[in-house]
Amino acid sequence: MPSEVAAADPVRLYAAGSLRRAFGEILPLFEQAHAFRVEALFGPAGLLRQRIAAGAAPDVFGSGNLDHSRRLFEAGVFDGPICFARNPFCAVVRRNFGIQSAGLIDAMLNPALMLATSTPGADPSGDYAELVFARIDRLRPGAGALLAAKARRLLGGGFASEVPAGRAPAAWLIETGQADIVLGYQSGTWGLDPSGPCAPVDLPQGCAVTASYGLAVARGTGQRGYGLAAFLTGGQAGALLYCNGFIAPNHVSQSQTIHVSAKAPARE
Numbered sequence: 001m002p003s004e005v006a007a008a009d010p011v012r013l014y015a016a017g018s019l020r021r022a023f024g025e026i027l028p029l030f031e032q033a034h035a036f037r038v039e040a041l042f043g044p045a046g047l048l049r050q051r052i053a054a055g056a057a058p059d060v061f062g063s064g065n066l067d068h069s070r071r072l073f074e075a076g077v078f079d080g081p082i083c084f085a086r087n088p089f090c091a092v093v094r095r096n097f098g099i100q101s102a103g104l105i106d107a108m109l110n111p112a113l114m115l116a117t118s119t120p121g122a123d124p125s126g127d128y129a130e131l132v133f134a135r136i137d138r139l140r141p142g143a144g145a146l147l148a149a150k151a152r153r154l155l156g157g158g159f160a161s162e163v164p165a166g167r168a169p170a171a172w173l174i175e176t177g178q179a180d181i182v183l184g185y186q187s188g189t190w191g192l193d194p195s196g197p198c199a200p201v202d203l204p205q206g207c208a209v210t211a212s213y214g215l216a217v218a219r220g221t222g223q224r225g226y227g228l229a230a231f232l233t234g235g236q237a238g239a240l241l242y243c244n245g246f247i248a249p250n251h252v253s254q255s256q257t258i259h260v261s262a263k264a265p266a267r268e
Contacts, residue, residue, distance in 0.1 A: 010039035011224040014048045015062040016213070017156070018087065018125065018185050022244035023062075030231045036224055044123035044156040052077065059225030062215050062232070064185075065124035069214035081214035083249040084233045085241050088186040089128050089209040092170035095199040097180065104201055105136055108147055108181055115147065116154045116170075116179035123156025128209050129183045135207045154178060171198040185211060187245030212249070 015023055020042045027038045041048070045063035052061065052072060061078060063069050069081030091108075093099040099107045108115050118125035130148060137144025155161075155169050163169045168191065170182035175197055189200040203209070217229045231237060238248060 009224065010037045011060065011228045012058040013038050013040040013060045013062070013228065014052065014056070014058040015040060015042050015060075016045040016048075016064040016124065017042045017161075018064055018187055019062055019213075021190075022187070022241050022246065025240050025244070026232065026237045029236065030228060033231075034224075034227065038228065043159045044119070046122045046124065046127075047159065057218065059218050059221040060215065060228050060232070061218070062213065063124065064211050064213055065127060066212050066214035068124070069216040072216060076219070078216040078218050081216035082233065083212045084215040085213040085238075085246040086249055087211040087213065087246050089132060089183065089211065090186050090189065090203060091201045092168075092174065092182045092184065092189060092192075092198050093201050094174050094180045095197055099181070099199075099201055101202045101204050104181075104204055105140065105143065105207070108150075109143060111150075113180040114152060114178070115150055116152045116173050116182045118156035118184065119153040122158070124211060125184055126153060126156055128211055131209050132183060132203060132207055135209070139206055151183075152179065155184075168192060168198075171196075174198050185245070190245040210247075213246075 023040065027040060031037050041058070045065060045068050048061065049063065049068040049072065052058065053075065061069060061072065062084070064087070066081055066083060069078065072078040073080050091104055093107070097107070097113075107113055117129035120126035120130050129151065133144040133147045135144070136147060154173055155163075163172050168188050170184045170188050171192060173179040173182050186200070192198055192200065215229060215232060217225050242248065
């Protein structure tokens with residue numbers, strides 16, 4: 001790889017923090033195959049979208065919620081997004097409490113147990129947690145409002161995070177005594193010690209939520225942006241996403257796949 005080209009012409013990627021581990025494996029493979037590097041910024045997707053709306057100019061944007069990418073498309077700054085991965089929502093609980101899926105709602109409502117989520121608006125994970133509460137409210141009128149008021153918004157509120165690098169945020173909150181139950185993505189449970197203090201628990205029937213991840217390319221980007229997007233929606237990246245707890249989109253057609261086009265407009 002010509003170092004002067006890689007340094008001068010990076011492809012700029014903004015991506016949801018939940019993609020950090022998987023993209024940490026995927027992006028080096030892309031860089032090895034191309035004569036430029038990826039300059040990636042990971043963080044809460046809602047805050048990343050706000051940066052873009054304020055004038056930041058990444059070539060590619062990967063969000064944990066398709067709506068963020070759609071809003072940038074509607075503003076005329078990005079191409080229409082595709083769903084490139086999905087991520088089921090679940091709970092991580094303190095293992096010695098013996099909480100199972102059937103008793104999860106009662107456990108979350110227990111005043112003695114601390115419930116934590118990400119921050120709605122700033123982080124799609126927080127928005128999905130609010131959706132879970134709304135679905136619980138349909139099953140148990142009033143319970144969803146209680147949970148929304150009780151939940152501690154301990155994650156996703158800004159780019160600076162107290163969670164140590166390489167640690168699963170939900171497990172770290174539980175192990176440091178800040179929460180007993182944390183709602184978050186299935187991908188965040190990958191690598192948990194099966195005999196450790198934290199255990200993943202599926203959401204009860206009627207409350208399940210699956211996040212749809214959107215990938216969009218900035219209008220006016222050059223071949224680098226389209227090339228990265230094509231790689232991230234390809235089979236090699238998909239296999240690594242699967243190995244990190246994500247699942248494949250169930251509705252991506254051939255026409256939705258991002259390809260490198262010889263006619264892709266170049267950003268000057």
